Amino acid sequence: MSRFFSKKYEKLVPYVPGEQPQDRSYIKLNTNESPFQASPKAQARAQEAMGRLQLYSDPYCTLLTKKAADLYGVSTDEVLFTNGSDELLNFVIMAFCDGDTPAAFPDITYGFYTVFADLNAVPYRQIPLQADFSVNAADYIGCNKTVIIANPNAPTGLALPISDVEAIVKSNPNNVVVIDEAYVDFGGETAVPLIKKYDNLLIVQTFSKSRSMAGARLGMAIGSPQLIADLRAIQFSTNPFNVNAMTMAAGLGALEDEAYFKRNCAKIIENREWTTLQLSKLGFTTIPSQTNFILTKTSAIGGKALYLALKSKGILIRHFDKPRLRDYIRVTIGTAEEMGAFIAAVQQILEENV
Numbered sequence: 001m002s003r004f005f006s007k008k009y010e011k012l013v014p015y016v017p018g019e020q021p022q023d024r025s026y027i028k029l030n031t032n033e034s035p036f037q038a039s040p041k042a043q044a045r046a047q048e049a050m051g052r053l054q055l056y057s058d059p060y061c062t063l064l065t066k067k068a069a070d071l072y073g074v075s076t077d078e079v080l081f082t083n084g085s086d087e088l089l090n091f092v093i094m095a096f097c098d099g100d101t102p103a104a105f106p107d108i109t110y111g112f113y114t115v116f117a118d119l120n121a122v123p124y125r126q127i128p129l130q131a132d133f134s135v136n137a138a139d140y141i142g143c144n145k146t147v148i149i150a151n152p153n154a155p156t157g158l159a160l161p162i163s164d165v166e167a168i169v170k171s172n173p174n175n176v177v178v179i180d181e182a183y184v185d186f187g188g189e190t191a192v193p194l195i196k197k198y199d200n201l202l203i204v205q206t207f208s209k210s211r212s213m214a215g216a217r218l219g220m221a222i223g224s225p226q227l228i229a230d231l232r233a234i235q236f237s238t239n240p241f242n243v244n245a246m247t248m249a250a251g252l253g254a255l256e257d258e259a260y261f262k263r264n265c266a267k268i269i270e271n272r273e274w275t276t277l278q279l280s281k282l283g284f285t286t287i288p289s290q291t292n293f294i295l296t297k298t299s300a301i302g303g304k305a306l307y308l309a310l311k312s313k314g315i316l317i318r319h320f321d322k323p324r325l326r327d328y329i330r331v332t333i334g335t336a337e338e339m340g341a342f343i344a345a346v347q348q349i350l351e352e353n354v
């Protein structure tokens, strides 16, 4: 830290992204990316946009917003796009939390929630997950805080039923309830239709996982026109041209190719179920996942040791050195071929280990 760094950031603990090592080629099952390329339509649209790079991008993402509104059954003033949903989560904390309105989210969840709260000096309460790693909806009923819940949650993969989401939203009419649906397309149920009924519900989605666009950076908010206007004020006060022209065009192409998107989600679900079954045959316990990753453990080898052994065999997965997660590994679901290689490597490691 230089002597010039603002005192207000003295205690900042930045987010630690999953590793992206360049030393050799890995089977990458560590950051919940899609193993499939972005839709050919998305790529073609981005290519077209490259001919217009001399112009600023559209700060309202007009065409993309119209397409998304049609697809999700909402109006254009109920949608806002951002530079990845990480940017959107920061906007959410800036817009809807302060000293009088703390944030509340599970103790085991997406790591960025605490980072953005700390960055904005917003107090927060981390509510423990239950013993089985599920969110207890009752903990959030009438809690009078800005609630942020990833549904399905990460890194557990578990989803809260939509009736629980509605109960939380309904019981906190004077607070915003943010549902982060980064993984909803892999078997969860979206709360988007509820925005018509509740003006305090904000849905956060991303093109990074199910739409294979992690590198393009595109996030989407869906909520009441008033909530969207608040987020727009933050956008225009920080970075009005937050979504670049190529990403905006690619996003439109991705939404024009629902068939490709649905086929890929179905493949991931199929590979997830296959992997879970193979792991159970090898003695692993896997938390039932509704996402593109699984959290799994075995008494035969610790999480860290398994992570290191897999890495030495060219397979990257994620290990969290934290209480309650230490025994587990989190494995992103890749192609059938990648999951075959993962299972073969795990089997080999277990045999070498005895």
Ligand SMILES: *Cc1c(COP(=O)(O)O)cnc(C)c1O
Binding pocket: 032, 083, 084, 085, 086, 087, 110, 150, 154, 180, 182, 205, 206, 207, 208, 214, 217, 218, 219
């Ligand atoms: C991956 C992820 C995000 C962030 O995605 P972006 O790439 O910034 O759009 C947000 N929330 C959760 C729970 C995630 O896992």
